[in-house]
Amino acid sequence: MLKRRSFVKKNILLNNQTNPLTFRDVTFLKFPASHWRYRIVVGPQVITVAGKEVLVHGPGKVPMQFTINHKKYKACLEPRVTLLDTLRDQFGLTGAKRVCDRAECGACTVLMNKKAMYACSVLAIEAQAAEILTVESLMRENTLHPVQQAFVDNDASQCGFCTPGFVVACSVFLDEHPSPTPEDIRRGLAGNFCRCGTYDGIKKAIAQRMQRGA
Amino acid sequence: MMRAFDYVSPSTKVEAIHLLETRWGKTEVLAGGTDLVALMKDDVVAPMRLVNIKDIKELKGIVSGREGLGIGALNTLDELADNEELRRNYPALADALVDVASTQIRNVATLGGNLCQRPRCWYFRKGFGLLPKDEAGKDLVSEGENRYHAILGNDGPAKFVSPSTIASALIAYGAKIRIEGSNGHREVPLNEFYRIPKTDIEREYDLRANEIVTEIVIPSAQDVKAAHYEVRQKEAFDWPLAVAAVALKMNGSRVLSARIVMGHVAPVPWRSAEAEQLLAGSIISEETARRAGEAGVKNATPPFAQCL
Incomplete structure (x- = not known):
């Protein structure tokens, strides 16, 4: 069973016999004990599911990489952060606007793999493999699109x-x-x-x- | 900001099913996310784990076979609307698809997610639950803001309306939904997949927390004449006020059998037995069509005439 409050507790609980997941790797033990309070980013947990290893990311910050307007960007973000907030707050790409934040108004429209979509409704963690284009990519030198x-x-x-x-x-x-x-x-x-x-x-x-x- | 959760992206159905908990609330399946992410921001659902199924290739693809058209649950609505075979053989469904939501949503929203989207009832979206009650246990909808609530199937505690527009067209065509869970897979006629919850712990569809929708199968419709009709308050980018999807098996101008499904009028896509019976065996004319329409809403109980 998953518990929200304590990550450590969860790791132990995941080893529970009744749970189909078997917990294999306690990632935070790789860090020196003195570093524990600075442990903002940890590697993913590896759990074995149906005989295969699966990575569990978060709920803390996760290193992520993006391709935005043909450039590579990196950030450490929690899985709950949306693509829109990442563009605006992490990378200073403030063209896409946050208005309704509920996939209703279109002010956050960006292109993901050449398709228009609402950046407010996609998690940053899901958008890593995609080619993202924002309004900032439209202008060439000093010439408007x-x-x-x-x-x-x-x-x-x-x-x-x-x-x-x-x-x-x-x-x-x-x-x-x-x-x-x-x-x-x-x-x-x-x-x-x-x-x-x-x-x-x-x-x-x-x-x-x-x-x-x- | 939504609550924190951990995130997994399995690459097979089996992994995904094992990563889901057996009870609702702890884990949620993420596909297009257009509904789920908003529900999480509003704290209506607050899972501790999201299982992203978009990397599962088995859930993609559109296959035409002996049983009809099999559509993987992960196909986006845009991919469906673009599918030549679907447009040719299931025109009523194609009609329904082009007007769902907006371009931006159709580009990411999946078929499985559309069928499992949660109701738009504003009480539900504000955290009062599917069967909203006040502290004394009195139903909030009956005397509250209810102009978009159910007019059929509303004799129980559920007053919300079923949100999927394309579900009506799919049910008219006799579609089945395939579901996979830790106990294997099962196939359910889509109209039986939806159900009216009687208690707070039930969902409005027949899916367990550790099951995923894998495929929709629409039987061949070569001998079927079908149409889809919507009434909207806003021309575009809104849920319709009401939908009617009709599929008729005909012999000349005589109707052999009819499937008539009304959407957004009841907590489930509502098959009208009255209208279906009226049409079966009759010759289609404007008069019979009108009488079928009247039969469809004969038992409607808009509970709140004073608000209209």
């Missing part, structure tokens, strides 16, 4: 808080639907909200990209 330029040209933002999410969602949407119908736009971009109501400008920005070829 064509979709960003179309937003500027068509006054497609007001307070601007939803804009990075919209720009990411629109850029991948136009890659997949170079000539979208109004119905395609309604369905494809329904996952982003603008509380200022700049939808008209956003539709004009999309129309501009369609004319010039996204």
Whole structure:
């Protein structure tokens, strides 16, 4: 049985005969006793499940690696930290915004393996193998991405808080639907909200990209 | 910030099942995470371990065979909506799929996760449980904020509505759900998978805490005419107010048998025996269709007319 409060207790309890898990490796014993209070990051526990070794990460900090905007990043994070909080708080990539934090508003939209998704609803630990692109990857040198330029040209933002999410969602949407119908736009971009109501400008920005070829 | 948990990513079904506890609450299965992560942030569920099943290759793939179409539980809704065979042979399901949630969610949400998503009842989401009661044990929904609650199957303590839109279409096509646990695997017709909980410790579906959904099998629908219809308050990115999925076996314009499933109206996807009986043997016309619709809601008890 798992107990939340004491990791040490849990390790012992995992060795319980009635539990199908057998505990093999007490990782914290590898550290000198004097270091125990600085033991923020520990290696994963190794447990044997159905005859195979499986790594159990956390609940403390876990070393993680990410590929974001074609660069490698490293951080030590608890498994409960979301990709969005990692981007913003660890790596200073604050383009993706934290608004609803419940997969409802789209302000945190990023690309994971070229697919738009909500960074607030994916745990950082799950995102390690993926190629992540944020709004910061769109600009080249000092030149705006064509979709960003179309937003500027068509006054497609007001307070601007939803804009990075919209720009990411629109850029991948136009890659997949170079000539979208109004119905395609309604369905494809329904996952982003603008509380200022700049939808008209956003539709004009999309129309501009369609004319010039996204 | 959600509560701390430990995290495992097994690569086989057997490992995943052994990593799950036998009682609800201690472990949860993580697939797309679009529902689970929000539930954890709101402390509605607080597992001590997350078992990420996304690395289990056995749970992916779409296979067409003698029994029909077998869809691995880990396929995303986007992958399903893009599947040519599904679109050709199960148009009502394809119709339901394109309007589920948003692009960002369909890109990560899985079929298994969609079918096991928890109800949207705001009492449940605020931590009052599936069968919300006040301190005196009085049901909170009946006299509370209930305009999106059940109008059918609501004679027990459960008043929430079943949240999956595509479950209705799948049930109309007669889909079965395959489940694997430490006692082996089993197959359940999808309409029997959902059940109305009577006590607080039950979930709204027939899945034990140490079981995982592995596959959905939809029987061949060559002789079936099916359609899916939704009523929404918001055009996109919202759960529908009501859904009807209808699958008819026809002989010319005469209906041999009908499966009529209504979604978001009861704690389970609701098969309407009344409407099915009315259509069986009759010739389809606007008049019979209207009478079937009326039969479907004849026994509805919107308990709270004063709020409408």
